[in-house]
Amino acid sequence: MADKRDYYEVLGVGKDASADDIKKSYRKLARQYHPDVNKEADAESKFKEVKEAYDVLSDDGKRSTYDRFGHVDPNQGMGGGGGADFGGGFGDIFDMFFGGGGGRRDPNAPQRGNDLQYTMTVEFKEAVFGKETEITIPRTETCDTCHGNGAKPGTKPEACSVCKGSGQQEVVQNTPFGRMVNRRACTNCSGTGRIIKDKCGTCHGAGKVKRQRKIKVRIPAGVDDGAQIRMSGEGEGGLRGGPAGDLYIVIRVKSHEFFEREGDDIYCEVPLNFVQAALGDEIEIPTLTEKVKLKIPSGTQTGTYFRLKGKGVPKLRGYGQGDQHVKVTIVTPTSLTDNQKELLRQFGGLSSDSSNGQDNEHHESIFERMKKAFRGD
Template identity: 85%
Template sequence: MADKRDYYEILELGKNASEDEIKKAYRKLARQYHPDVNKAADAETKFKEVKEAYDVLSDSGKRATYDQYGHVDPNQGFGGGGAGDFSGGFGDIFDMFFGGGGGRRDPNAPQRGNDLQYTMTIEFKEAIFGKETEITIPRTESCDTCHGSGAKPGTKPETCSVCKGSGQQEVVQNTPFGRMVNRRACTNCSGSGRIIKDKCGTCHGAGKVKRQRKINVRIPAGVDEGAQIRLSGEGEAGQRGGPAGDLYIVIRVKSHEFFEREGDDIYCEVPLTFAQAALGDEIEIPTLTEKVKLKIPAGTQTGTYFRLKGKGVPRLRGYGQGDQHVKVTVVTPTNLTEDQKELLRQFAGVAGESTSEHHESIFEKMKRAFRGD
């Protein structure tokens, strides 16, 4: 007994620790040293130490006795780790901490099928206006021959004689800490709780078959890159009468050579000649559905944005549409004739700019501005 570690030290607590602190410390250390998680050589020993310390300190009566006498219990009520049963073993405690809730799953209970994901690439305008299409997906479905039982028609699965349908076996081990009862998947039925003697010739006992299934899909107007469409019940088949999973369609949208999209708004860039920008004009602008007239005021600068209200993307969750934003860029003329050059020289002269060969031309200045220099 003299070599046994202090229970408070094992749980890394002070002697005035509250019940809540004891429980939190136990849960933390039990996770840390659980043999199913920690593969260190001493993990099992430390886990048992933590369990023993918690059993004592979580019981107010045992804790009071331990605080008074330490490991030398005059009533021999605890601390010996002798002939007591560690019923349930690591498996039940692991379930309690990691989602099992302390109970065991019924291997014959209905089980929901897995969800599936399908990536669909669509054109830019198909995302804007929506579409209906048909896709083909591979998925597992319930076998039509045996209706999912896995057994040959006219027969049915039998309850496993080893685990009696529980899907688990109990293995008893005598250890220095007492008799431990561990539960594991039944080796006779692989944890299913059932034995199929006469297997279905179509699915070979699986109860499910792989098929290529065609499914109609409606893409709503206004979907964007990365959007997901959920089709309930179009995933993998369930087991033992459980519902099918869902199918999630992930949308990928191709880029467009002229339009760009930001949310519900559309952006495009339109070139203007020097004359149009300087004198003003009325030009045609392509939108998602038609061509519209856009008035360019005299003196418009390159990089100016104009808004076409309601010419954007239909709002996926709401009413109306976004806007279209038109950016105008003044294009520097090239391959000028001598007459055109002379007119520009005259314009530069009137504007007070030099046209000397040793000075930069207005076109060079504009080019540099376009480059962002």
């Protein structure tokens, strides 16, 4: 038994673990490695290993014996080859976790199709005002020729002669610990419970085909970056009459050169010259839909915010719109005549100072972005 891992290591718990800790770890690992959920090649063997470890450590008597002697030699009946399932099988565990109601899962029952996810990138204003568009997605759909049963038209699948349609095989062994049942997916029918002798020529027995499907999508006004749109029934097709899955569209919104968004509010930055800030003015501000007049009071300081009520983003759930917040930045003049310089010296009673080139570049960039906003870029 040198190749057998320690049961505590298998479940990822310490030797002083409580019964609740053991059960919690087992349920997590059994769900992770269950062959009906995990399609990796070694999932079945890992599931068996986890189940065997739990069956020993969850029983006080077996756990005590294991703590004293470790793994018992298989010739003396400790598990019949290391893969024994103590009193239950894959179907029983799957039903316990996924709502099977205590009975075995019918391998021929209708099966819901998989959900799909599609990432869509939209422009800033498209997210604000919404749009209708069309996308193309690859997805598997129910085969129109065989209607999903995988059989050639005029024929139908037959019950597997090995498992009698149950999709499972059982191996029973008597051991010193009691009667053990090893239940696994039927190797003859791969757990489907059916054998297709004459396969459909379109889907080759799969019951599904891969197609490129065009779907019309409506992006609601006010949608934000990271939002999801659920389209019921637009995922992959189901099997044996099962419903199709859903399509989830994840929205990614491009940034805007002039506007920034926070929730339903819009923010922008506009430049003012020294005279406008000192004496006051009325300036034109671009919004998402139009140009509006904004009154600047005399003595306005750089960094001051003004609010344009109702000029923000339409509320996605509810009525009305957010607001637009306008931040003003005072632009320092850099090209002055000698007369202008003298007047400023007289006004401020200060000596000449050189302007900050970096600030000037920042203000110039504000002008450029504002020009684009006026053009509707």
